[in-house]
Each structure stands twice: as structure tokens, then as C-alpha cells.
Amino acid sequence: MLEVPAAQKLILDYISKQGCGGQKQSVAYREAGGYIVAEDTVAKDDLPPFDASIKDGYAVIAADGAGKRHVVGERSAGSPGKGCSPLKAGHCYRINTGAPIPQGADSVVQVEDTELLKGEKGEEVEINILKAPKIGQDIRVKGIDIRKGSTILSEGNLIGPPELGLLASVGVTNVTVYKKPVIHLLSTGNELEEPEAHVLKPGCIRDSNRSVISSILSENGFPCVDRGICRDDPDLLLASLSSNLACCDVIISTGSVSMGDKDYLKEILVADLGATIHFGRVNMKPGKPTTFATTKDHKLIFCLPGNPVSAMVTCHLFVLPALKAFVRSAHPFPSVIKARLPSTMTLDPERPEYHRVSLQQDLTGDHLIAYSTGHQLSSKLLSCKACNGFAILLKGTDKKPKLEKDSLVDVFLTKYLY
Ligand SMILES: Nc1nc2c(c(=O)[nH]1)N[C@H]1C(S)=C(S)[C@@H](COP(=O)(O)OP(=O)(O)OC[C@H]3O[C@@H](n4cnc5c(N)ncnc54)[C@H](O)[C@@H]3O)O[C@H]1N2
Ligand code: MOO
16 A cells, blocks of 8 residues: 555656646636746736836926926826926926826925925916935836846746736736646446435435535636546446546546445456556545556546545545646645644544644744644545645554644645635
């Protein structure tokens, strides 16, 4: 039975050795959120494209020093404003934040450092500058934020909100990214019904795994195709797997991988589809029966355990890193941080455990506090509610059956902390 890090390494090694993924495509920048940049992207224009005022105030000639100025025009953002002659000594323009600096001006004085001396018909005529201005004061020079031709996004960058804003601000409306895998998701089990089932048939339960997994994937920028529920019937399973494999890069299934007499998946994968099973058991709780297989044409197949918590945990630990490696993310694994236990925690005597925790700030201490989400039964999805990480706990031994209060543990982050 493989340990979790060895299983993770095996998956990523396979993806990199067999060259799974890594194909490039051009996408409209409005659709590019969640993609990984495949080619360095350069700015088409300077930002700002002209010298601009940082303050609402007056554009002046610094050498004129403090004292009186005649107001000869105005400049507002996005419009030419009034007056267009180059600024002369003793004159100034009224200017707004973001407006172009008029020709001849070399400094901006914020309105708070001036006083109005004379106005006529609602127009300013003369002002007094209270403090001698410095050259360049409150001017955002052309290209200071981004230089035309400079690299704004590099290969490997994840496109999120600021990256989209960068593309927008320099007019790059198409970007080359790594293609996302086509992912097909299915549940297996005779007992499963759709969540909409009003009254459950005897012995049946509602399918929650597809909802959880498709949501984890989409939260991480990977849409998937929902292929519904497949019954525990070898012919149906084979037909479903074959038709899915014909048009996807990755299959994620849940259920049917343990030791039951209806757990047909592994057998079908090997005997009927000629797939290779790289591992079929992992030394972890939950998630022991997690199975990773590949076809001859290098499609990835993740058969996750049916138990809802096991499916969720293994999706985070194995599927997401694989999908991120497929799109050449520089960071396929989420961060692991140290957190403090607020109370004693009993260790599982059989397997290393990925214990669901809710990380919370401790205003007095130097670490986050990892509160257990309660009973850790593999079926109990309530133990995943408000969980933002998994505490990685070693198997308990006679010598060390539990961790003491205040112990520091490694926590695998599954969500950003707000
Ligand atoms: N003899 C053994 N039995 C089991 C072992 C073992 O080592 N030896 N391992 C156990 C562990 S650990 C797990 S985890 C489960 C996983 O089994 P399967 O992957 O074959 O999953 P199923 O048997 O189909 O389902 C398990 C459980 O989860 C419920 N389920 C399944 N699919 C869904 C779904 N889409 N939504 C909600 N709930 C689902 C299902 O009804 C079962 O209760 O095997 C143990 N057995
Ligand atoms: O491995 Mo199972 O996921 O413990 O219930």
C-alpha cells in the first residue's frame, strides 16, 4: 500500500513523463480567468499612456516657487478641458486626478496646499500656492506602472482577478494559455438517486459526490462534464467508461473500488480496457481504496472511494494536483502550514489521518488554531462543513497514541482563509 506523498509523486511523474496536457490555446482575455499563462505576455501600451496628475489641484511650474498664480485653464480626466496653450511662468491650470499634465507644467500642487484669491462668474482666476512645489511632485509619469513592451504575465502564472486587470489595462485582449483537460465525472452505485428524489426508494440514498466534486473542481478553475450515475453492472460500467474515454482527458468516478462483490471498476479497467492501475490502495484515512489508472493513450482515471468524505479528501489530495500539473501550474500542491491544536487529539491506530479542521486566527498566539470539525466518520459530510484544511496526523502507536493540547501540526490548506 502506497503512502500519500508517494502516490502523489507517482501521479505527477506520470503526467510529466508522458507529457499529459501542456497544449496551448489562445483565449479571449475575458474568458481567461483560472487559466495558466503558456507564453509570456507583453504590454501593448504604456500605463499610464501619458504623464498624469495624482491629485486634484493645480498643474504649475515648480521654479515659480510659492505664491500667486493666474489660473489659465483646466484639465479633467478623459477630456481636453479648457485652455490649451503651454503653461507660462506665473500661470497654472486647475487639474483633476488622472488628467494629462499640460505642456510646460512640471509639478502638481494639491488643492489643500492652496487658497483661492480671486474668482469671477464661478471660475477661478487667481490662487495662492502655500508651499513651494518640487519638480515632479504628484505626477504619475508615462509608463511608470507598466512600460510598453515589458512582460506583464509570465509562463506559469495563474490568471486571477489582478492578472485579468493587467491584460485589460494594456489592451491585450487575447492570451495564450494551457488548455484545460476535458474532465468527465460520474458516480457509481445501485443505491444512488438524484438529489431531487422526493421520496427515496428503500435502500437508496441521494448522490452527493457529484455535487461536491464538481464544485471543488470549478472553484479551482476546472469545469467538468457531469456524466450522471452509472449502475453497478459490469456491462453498463464498461459502456460508460468506453464512451467517456472516447471524448475526455480525465475521468473521475466515485464508488465501486473497494472489496465488495459489486466493486467491478478495477477489473473492468484492466481486463476490458487494457488500462494500467498504478495504485489501488493508499495508506490513509479516509481514502484507502483510491485508485489511479491510465489508458494506453495516457488518459487519466481517478476512481475515488464512494464515501462522501473520502471522495472529497482524495479529490483535494490527488485529483486537483494532477489537474494543475496537466495545465503546467508551477504550484500543483496547496500550501501546508503549521497550526496549533486547541485540545488533545487521539491518533488513528491504523492509518495516517487527514483530519478535517477549521483554521481560525488566534489573536494572542503566533499560529492559527486547528479546530477539529468533530466526528471524522468517512460518510459524514458534516465533518467537511466549515473545513478549510486537513491536519496531517501520523498513525498512532502504543508509545504515542495521541497528540497533546497545543501541539503543532501540519495542515494542508483547502481554501483561502478570509
Ligand atoms: N472488506 C472491506 N470493505 C471495505 C474496505 C476494505 O478495505 N475492506 N474499505 C472501506 C473503505 S475505507 C471505503 S472508503 C469504502 C469505499 O468503498 P467504495 O469506493 O467501493 O464505495 P461504495 O461501496 O460504492 O460506497 C461506499 C459508501 O459511500 C456511499 N456512496 C457511494 N457513492 C456515493 C455518492 N455518489 N454520494 C453519496 N454517497 C455515496 C455508499 O452508499 C456507501 O455507503 O469501502 C469500505 N469497505
Ligand atoms: O478509506 Mo475509507 O475512505 O476510510 O472510509
